Amino acid sequence: MAVCDFIISGARVIDGSGKPSQQLDVAVERDRIVDTGDCSHWHADSLIDAQGLVLSPGFIDSHTHDDLAVFKTPELPFKISQGVTSVIAGNCGISLAPLKPQTALPAPFPLLGNDEEYQFPSILEYRKNWDRSPGAVNIALLTGHSSLRLGHMSNLEQSADPSAIAAMRGALKEALQQGSIGLSTGLDYPPAAAASTDEVVQLARVLHEFNDALYVTHMRDEGDALLEAVQETLDIGNQAGVPVVISHYKCAGPANYGKSSESLAMVDAAVSTQQNVSFDVYPYTASSSSLLYHFVKDAESVLLAESTPHPECNGKLLDRIATDWNCSLPEACERLYPASAIYFQMDEADLERIMRHPAAMIGSDGIASMLTPHPRLWGTFPRVLGHYVREKKLFNLETAIHKMTGLTAHKFALKERGEIKVGNYADLVLFDPETIIDRASFEQPAQICDGVKSVWVNGQLSWHDKLSTPARNGRFLTH
Ligand SMILES: [Zn+2]
Structure with a gap:
């Protein structure tokens, strides 16, 4: 026997x-x-x-910022309690490694950790630390474009010149050789907003030298210029010849509600030409990030999650804070910074259309460092299975599980995971x-x-x- x-x-x-x-x-x-x-x-x-x-x-969280959380809270209750057994970290251009910053960190880097906590100059150093102190779930790391920029450029407010591009390409190549699975960008954030499309293409071409390495992007715009941003993303994937994952797919801002039909049609058209395109999505109509005025403009309302200089304002609506202070919204943002916020800026019909799409994977985008995190940190996967499958019947259980396991393992090329088989x-x-x-x-x-x-x-x-x-x-x- x-x-x-x-x-x-x-x-x-x-x-x-x-x-x-x-x-x-x-x-x-x-x-x-x-x-x-x-x-x-x-x-x-x-x-x-x-x-x-x-x-x-076990569920694979296709979009996380758990780079540091796996060391600070290795039991990872906010993951494992939901049934998550693997996370993809290093998203949105900000990866903890490879980076040992010489200057103060601009937004959104503090979402992961403070200046001293960015202490891994290479993926190898990160892995050594992991081997000494592994977390309760598996982790795969993307290499952040903004982290590369911060490490190799002195002025982030311009596109990289040829020598900076060469340095970043070298660093990305080393990261991939040491086990990173791809490149992430956060082109909507200040450290990378000035990067040209060509800068990103030249970096993404390094991925092409590695089997299965992929390009994952928090796009340049998720609101008024959403369609242009989707086009830029597809172009980058095509020019570099690599698979593309669009991060936390959405249509931000009331003026853009309903645009998911058009933007998803662009994805479908790309897929029909054999381009490898997919995206992650979380099951909420509010987003969460650093408090930045250019995000505030696209929201119906904004809840202050936490402010370092003004903790007494945590949990209040930004409108209310500005009224109490008798100042403009941009001024309130400036006074509250460093701060993070929750932005109510999406439409339920878009969210459901996006989740139903066959290229949609479930990813939480949870940020563990926040004192008042977005509920997606603890609730994403059971919310899809309970609210969207059982209560709303958006799709069946098999489809939901596929979007959390088999599809994700396939897109991210995580071998021998994501399916129950011998x-x-x-x-x-x-x-x-x-x-x-x-x-x-x-x-x-x-x-x-x-x-x-x-x-x-x-x-x-x-x-x-x-x-x-x-x-x-x-x-x-x-x-
Ligand atoms: Zn993001």
């Missing part, structure tokens, strides 16, 4: 491929799935009765499809969701009955 560590029996298994669920047993030995189906010929150290529950691959890593989540729901709200954002029973990372039980186990079994994922 073959021997394994445990068998999960009787669950409705949704394998992550998008195919219909099946009633299967799943056997795990060490870090791998060793059998599925009838596992009665296995002798297991423990048998887990999962009648009435769904077993799926030989794959045993990243697994067991949840109750009738009760799973987010509890995090804008008022009380740090709330554990309901309905997630157990989570395994590389075969180790890491979350059970709303509690972390001591396991810190995450791996550093490379291509």
